[in-house]
Amino acid sequence: MPIRRLDPTTxxxxxxxxxxxxxxxxxxxxxxxxxxxxARRIGVTIEGGGIGRIEVTDDGHGIPEAELPLAIExxxxxxxxxxALVRIATLGFRGEALPSIGAAGRLTVTSRPAGQxxxxxxxxxxxxxxxxxxxxxxxxxxxxxxxxxHATPARRKFLRSAGAEAGACADAVRHLAxxxxxxxxxxxxxxxxxxxxxxxxxRERVAAIYGxxxxxxxLEIEAVREEVALRGFISPASLTRAAARxxxxxxxxxxxxxxLLRMALRLAYRERIPAGRHPLAALWLEIPAEMxxxxxxxxxxxxxxxxPDAVRSLMIGAVQRALATPADLxxxxxxxxxxxxxxxxxxxxxxxxxxxxxxxxxxxxxxxxLDLPPARVAPEVLPESRPDYPLGTPIAQVFDTYILAxxxxxxxxxxxxxxxxxxxxxxxxxxxxxxxxxxxxxxLAPSVVELPAEDIARLxxxxxxxxxxxxxxxxxxxxxxLVRAVPAAxxxxxxxxxxxxxxxxxxxxxxxxxxxxxxxxxLIRMACHRSVRAGRRLAFAEMEALLRAMETTPxxxxxxxxxxxxxxxxxxxxxxxxxxxx
Ligand code: ADP
Ligand code: MG
Numbered sequence: 001m002p003i004r005r006l007d008p009t010t011x012x013x014x015x016x017x018x019x020x021x022x023x024x025x026x027x028x029x030x031x032x033x034x035x036x037x038x039a040r041r042i043g044v045t046i047e048g049g050g051i052g053r054i055e056v057t058d059d060g061h062g063i064p065e066a067e068l069p070l071a072i073e074x075x076x077x078x079x080x081x082x083x084a085l086v087r088i089a090t091l092g093f094r095g096e097a098l099p100s101i102g103a104a105g106r107l108t109v110t111s112r113p114a115g116q117x118x119x120x121x122x123x124x125x126x127x128x129x130x131x132x133x134x135x136x137x138x139x140x141x142x143x144x145x146x147x148x149x150h151a152t153p154a155r156r157k158f159l160r161s162a163g164a165e166a167g168a169c170a171d172a173v174r175h176l177a178x179x180x181x182x183x184x185x186x187x188x189x190x191x192x193x194x195x196x197x198x199x200x201x202x203r204e205r206v207a208a209i210y211g212x213x214x215x216x217x218x219l220e221i222e223a224v225r226e227e228v229a230l231r232g233f234i235s236p237a238s239l240t241r242a243a244a245r246x247x248x249x250x251x252x253x254x255x256x257x258x259x260l261l262r263m264a265l266r267l268a269y270r271e272r273i274p275a276g277r278h279p280l281a282a283l284w285l286e287i288p289a290e291m292x293x294x295x296x297x298x299x300x301x302x303x304x305x306x307x308p309d310a311v312r313s314l315m316i317g318a319v320q321r322a323l324a325t326p327a328d329l330x331x332x333x334x335x336x337x338x339x340x341x342x343x344x345x346x347x348x349x350x351x352x353x354x355x356x357x358x359x360x361x362x363x364x365x366x367x368x369x370l371d372l373p374p375a376r377v378a379p380e381v382l383p384e385s386r387p388d389y390p391l392g393t394p395i396a397q398v399f400d401t402y403i404l405a406x407x408x409x410x411x412x413x414x415x416x417x418x419x420x421x422x423x424x425x426x427x428x429x430x431x432x433x434x435x436x437x438x439x440x441x442x443x444l445a446p447s448v449v450e451l452p453a454e455d456i457a458r459l460x461x462x463x464x465x466x467x468x469x470x471x472x473x474x475x476x477x478x479x480x481x482l483v484r485a486v487p488a489a490x491x492x493x494x495x496x497x498x499x500x501x502x503x504x505x506x507x508x509x510x511x512x513x514x515x516x517x518x519x520x521x522x523l524i525r526m527a528c529h530r531s532v533r534a535g536r537r538l539a540f541a542e543m544e545a546l547l548r549a550m551e552t553t554p555x556x557x558x559x560x561x562x563x564x565x566x567x568x569x570x571x572x573x574x575x576x577x578x579x580x581x582x
Contacts, residue, residue, distance in 0.1 A: 009127030012074055012103035013152055019100045022159060023050025023148055024168035028255075029097035030143050031176045034058035035253075036079060036090045037141060040199065041184040048190070049162030050169045051148050059140040062113035065120035068132050071109060072124050074099040091254055094295075098143075103127045104155065105148035111141040126151035163461070167454040167507055170194055171245055174209050174452075175255040178248045178282050181205035193478070194453040206233050206282050210246070211450045213496075214239060214280065221283075223318035228291070228311065230318050232283035237269065237323060240277035242504040242525055247281040254294065257301045261285070264312045268319035274418060274533055285311070390551055391415065391566065394543035400535045403543045412569040417538060417546065418531055420565040423556050424549055426527035428489055429469075433523065438470035440485040447483040447495035448476055455503035456481055462506060465519055469526070473499060493529045501525050 006014075020026050027050060034042045037060025047053040063071050070076045077095035101107050102124030112119035119137030123130040149156040159165055166189050177185040177197060181204070186196040197208050207215035218233040249261045261283070269279050293304040305311050392407030397417075405413040432438040451459070459466070459473050459481055466473060470487030483495040490498065505525045506518055532538070538546075550556040550565070557566045575581040 008074065009103060012099045012127055019096050020104055020148075021155070022168060023054060023165050024172040026050065026097075026101050026145055026148060027054055027056070027169045028172045028176065029092070029101070030054065030056040030145075031173065032091035033097065033143070034060055034141065035176070035180055035183065036092055037061050039140070039183060041186075043186045043188075044169075044173050045188045046166050046169045046190070049159070049165030050145075051156070051159065051162065051165060052146070054145040054148070054169070055142065056144075057140065057142045059138075062116070062139060062141055063109070063111040064113050065111075065116060065132060065134075068109060068111065068120055068122040069129070072098045072102050072107065072122060072129065099124075101145055101148070102129075104152045105150055106146040108144045108146075109141065110135060110137050110143075112137050112139050114139050163454070163457060164507070166190070167458070170452060170454050172255075175248050178205055178209055179250040179253055179255040189453060192453060202232075202282075202284070209248075209282070210280060213450065218280065218282075219322040221318045221322040223314050223321075225310065225314050227288050228314060229286045230283060230314055231286075232281065234265075234283070234319055234322060235280040237272040237279070240273050240279055242277070242501040243508055244278040245504070245507070247278065249281070249283050249285065251285045251303060252287060252289065252292065255301075256303055258303045260303075260305065260308055260312060261315065264315040265319065267312075268316045268323075272323060272535075274528070276528065283315075287311070389547070391547040394540055394547060397538055397543060400537050403538070403546065405543075405547060410571045412574065414567040414569075415547065415550070416563075416565050417536075417543075418533055419563060420546060420550055420556065422527050422531035423558070423565055424546075424553055425489060425531055426524055427553055427555060429487065429523055429527055432487075432489070433469065437468045439488040440467070440470040440472055441488040441491045442472075442485045443483065443495060447499075448480050449483055449496045449499045450480045451500065451503060453479070455500075455507065458506040459499065459503050462518070466502065466522070469519060469523060471498065471502065471526075487526060490526060490529055493526075498526065498529055501529065 019029065023046075027044060027046070031042060031044065034056055037058060039058035039060035041059050043055075043057040045053070045055040067078075073095075075095045077093060079090040079093045079095075098107065098109065103126065106123065106125040108121060108123050110119050110121040119135050120132050121135045121137075122132045149159070160168075170187060170189065173185065173187045177183075177195075181200045181202050184197060184199050187194040195208065197205065200208065203215075206218065210218070214235070215233070217239050218235055220233055221231065223230045244262065247262065247265065249256050249258060251258070251261075265279065265281055265283075273279065287305070291306040293306075388408065390407060392405035392411065392413045394403050394405045396404045398404055401417060403413075403415040403417055405415065407413055429438055456475070456479075460475055463473050470485065470490075472483070472485035474482045474484060476482040481499060483499050486493060486495055486498060502522050502525065505521050508521075532542075532546075558564055572581065
């Protein structure tokens, strides 16, 4: 085949694959256009997961009738002067979104600038442009997208269920609403109002997006170094979620999912929160435009920083300072640990623990609620080493995380306390489920849990099956669910945290995953909920009880995620490592 130039429709469909990979990406582009147009109020409507219909209405400066054909043309933008690619102050600049959407679905742009007598409309369907026609309409712009991906069926195959896509659209709108708190935002999904927020300040917007209860617990951070400033709100180590989708970063007003910023946040919390948990964060970074390249990725979600190390250390420093405020230090454990001198001489860097007293009390209550065999020794008395215990008797706890034990045959045993306990709980829940249903314990006072509409839909959609796992959830008004019962094994868990985590777990796995598989993930997630955390000091009796329970539970020696819960070093291993034996 000879070389030929591709026609514009094909070019736009190719671009659509990059810019508009799913309905949420179209929603993001349209809302960003509205923000660039100086809108004070933006309304978003989603139907059928955004595949059926997306509508974004704004009261911004509009598009003059004569420019409508240009607006939907590729590489046509009002936001960039030719020389300005180094200083980008608008969210858009590539002139790609509208033509890409118009190539993949049916795009209708209706707009009226102030001073123009009436509105005008242009339609592009699968790349075919229709004539501009006058219509009635208010000042501002309304963009609708229907039948997204009807012209690019290959893409359509990769979409998840309407519910999952609607959830992703809502996440995108929430992120944008945090990026622009001074703009009023409303979101309606399949006819139901998800939220309707007036113009707010950052703090109020954060409370509206995260819910009052969680927002009250957030820590405020601020760090300024030279011309770079980081401000916002993060959760204390005691408040975490099962998914990272509650982390929102905004750089120079642009909502981003930048890997460098996410990684920095992760590092800042490392050793403070269990693996697999994620803090909440709403962070705004202001950085001089010339120190930032936003033109890395067609969807503009990733960035390149001129001084990545400086940005990283600013973030880690600011977060760690907030997590180690005097209030948190005062709540640090005062219990002395067996063999304290060992811990004191430990070369591992340790940060002050930032868990609240309440959180620690909760973990202790959880452990006491364990149906482990009764401890055979009084606390703080070194038990005798008995040869018939394969995992040996505990000698010490190190890093508040690992139990060190010596078995009768002289093997040194190391147990990861969190992983081991999580595994025991999971095995018990599984056994209960397999023998019918997991026993539920009704709550004396059913717990009202406020959640975003999509999470409520996810929970209620799976309610019957969740009941089989011991978690009984009912609808409760527009913005909340009622938790009536929790699995008996988790009687001491916080029902609200449990419901949120289950909703996150249901959201994480797409429809490709069958409900059965999702419920399995839910079960593992629930097991984590009552597991004694890493970072909590254990009494000898507790260590002993954990080891004995592990010995009588098959499969207890790997955690639900497949990591080992136990490591063994024989006398021979030690001798080889010390060069005593060949
Ligand atoms: P970009 O945002 O990168 O410029 P788009 O394809 O998203 O490219 O939009 C093309 C142009 O259409 C914009 O530059 C802008 O002039 C105009 N436009 C799009 N949406 C709106 C809107 N909601 N209000 C006013 N103008 C808009
Ligand atoms: Mg744009």
